[in-house]
Amino acid sequence: MDIKTVDIDDDNYPEHLRSIPKAPETLYYIGDIKLIEHPLIAIVGTRRCSSYGRWAAEGIAYRIASCGISVVSGMAEGIDSAAHRGCIKAGTPTVAVLGTGIDICFPKSNLELYRRIAEDGLILSEYPPGQMGAPWMFPERNRIISGLSKSVVVVEGTLKSGSMITARLALEQGRDVYAVPGNINQPGSAGVNRLISDGACPILDMDSAAQTLGLSAAKRMRRVESLSAEEKLVLGAVIEDPGTDPGTLAFRTGIAVGDVLALLGALELKDLVRSSGQRFYPEK
Amino acid sequence: MYSRVLTASLYGLSGEPTWAEVDCENGLPAFSVVGLADQSVREARERIRASMENCGLSFPAKRITVNLTPANKKKEGSHYDLPLAAGILMCSLKDADLSGAADLCTGKAACLGELTLDGRVSAVDGVLPMIMGLKRSGVRKFFIPGACLPEAMLVKEVELYPVNSILELADHITGMDRIEPVKSGQVNVPGPAEHVPDFLDIKGQETVKRAAQIAAAGMHGMLMAGPPGTGKTMIGKRIPGILPPLGYDEMLEVTQIYSAAGELKNGASLISERPFRAPHHTVTKAALIGGGGRPRPGEISLANGGVLFLDELAEFPSYVLDSLRQPLEDGFVVINRLRTKVTFPSRFMLVAAMNPCRCGYYGDPVHRCTCSESDRQRYVGRISGPLMDRIDLHVSVRRPEYKEIDIGRSKNGISSAQLREGVENAMAMQKERYAGEGIKYNSRLDAKLLEKYCVPDEKGKKVLKATFEKWHLSARSYHRMLKLARTAADLDGSAEIKERHILEIINYRLPDELFGDKF
Incomplete structure (x- = not known):
């Protein structure tokens, strides 16, 4: 595998990472460094997670990734792996920050995931190839995870877990911290629930997760930009007169009814308009 | 004294050869009919006797027995009058020259028609399918009521002898005055009717017009749902007008069905327009699907090749609607009776319209719907999931706003002719693609x-x-x-x-x- 490095003084070293305290001097990486050009969203949590935690991490990651944003995590067992998988499922490349040397897959059980991310994603580490992991190294790399992100979502964790360290570091770096509420009779929930009581924003349900994380607006912008000229024309006409019918749109835009219907179908599929019995409204 | 004349019996749409045997013996004058004849056939006795007497032909004062063979199949209808009368004539004219009846006795010619008491021959139902059935078994000459001639002309390569009264037939049999045969096969296909309503009359509703074009182009079922007064019925009625004209074989098939159902209106010979059938929602299952003691085609078969329009779909009883499932799927309907089994074609395009709820205003932005949620569910629930699944295209029809029906804009609306052009092209593509697959349209x-x-x-x-x-x-x-x-x-x-x-x-x-x- 092709291991490359990027130094703190290099142009492609991400700006938002450079500004954190104790920013790593050198980053080893495998994959596409461009993925960390812009701030991402991190999902972290305990290694010994519950099935609920795994479901939440995968689901939230899937929704974030569906907006076209990569998810960062630590490729540990449990929550981290679920987050990477959710992101891959949505077809978006994911970013893993390792607590070992760049060429070492830890835990071994994640070898398949490691290869997958190396192929279509990005693996990062501040440790040179061959460096074995040590207990102190994992909390250390957490500052990179939060440093690469604009928001950190903590899914599950006890009061003394590494995810709590990540959350603290994120706050120190000025990142937003979100937490998934947990069942109060499980030790794995204590950390996240404490974060919420300390002021972290809770993710209240799966469907609005992306919205809570402030992604829908960004997502909408990106989708509008990718539209064809005719699609933009029809969308504009719908926004101007919500509740219009295809016949009127055809009349106003000068496009044939059949084609207007196809364009509306495309817009609806991209969640930009909503139809209700031949009336079309812009989707918020 | 014995004679026999070939005639036909109609089972569904298939005409089958039947012999009318007449036997006259000395004895007490009597007239009995055997061979599973029903009431309408047995009443022939009285009609034949009266018509012969009234025309100056002597009705033999003998013991007459009539048998319709094959004797194990039920016979129904009034068209046995003429062959039976012919048979009786032959028996009573035994000594005369009967050269004119040779074809009738040997089965080269067949005879059918109903008699009135004054001796005229009147039209009967099902002449076309009976002639076609007999033609398949080798018969080429037919004695038919003069009034049925236009319909019979559709069958190619047969000789038709129009009979207007029993006297004409008697004269023909004795050779005194032969009936001139008419060569069939000369058909005047009437030009397109001018009264067909046009899509141009509908203002706005461009989406539904487009939907109608797609549905028509693939003969897909179409369901329109929307509040009252939005033009659903108007649209439904205009759909036959955007279908291409029927081909000759299709016309023949449709005309046969109409003939068997007795739906050929006076003077009409050929159904050349696509049928449009719109049964009211109180229609019975038998009237919709076909049925009766002697099974007759129902609305779905009368709509074969055209449009079956069910307005107010949710007002039809659900068991009636569900009986549409099999004919929609198969393109034919089988009606089973204990002794008979009859098949009618049912390749129609289903167009249905419905309100979204009982009051009609559910989802309407202006009017308030007064139905409760459970009322609404019950209303919509009459249309079963399996039936919905068999209707390919669903479209909602909405109340047009002023800007849509504004004259300035709507004068540029699309016409039926424009829509039909697209439909014809699309159908031509399908015909080419499915040659050899046994289907014609995408919906199948x-x-x-x-x-x-x-x-x-x-x-x-x-x-x-x-x-x-x-x-x-x-x-x-x-x-x-x-x-x-x-x-x-x-x-x-x-x-x-x-x-x-x-x-x-x-x-x-x-x-x-x-x-x-x-x-």
């Missing part, structure tokens, strides 16, 4: 043929996948979408199903709140 594609003919291109596949996931489509809805997309592509003149075609089809669905997430 089954799962296997779908895989062969409805594979979208790469981009189309992507859109289809996204649609499937966004609306959680069922496998059946997915198939329906593919069929409709195939038709949209045909209308576009495109051999491949492209992204654009699938995107358009997305719009042909009812609002989620009306039928759940049914597409």
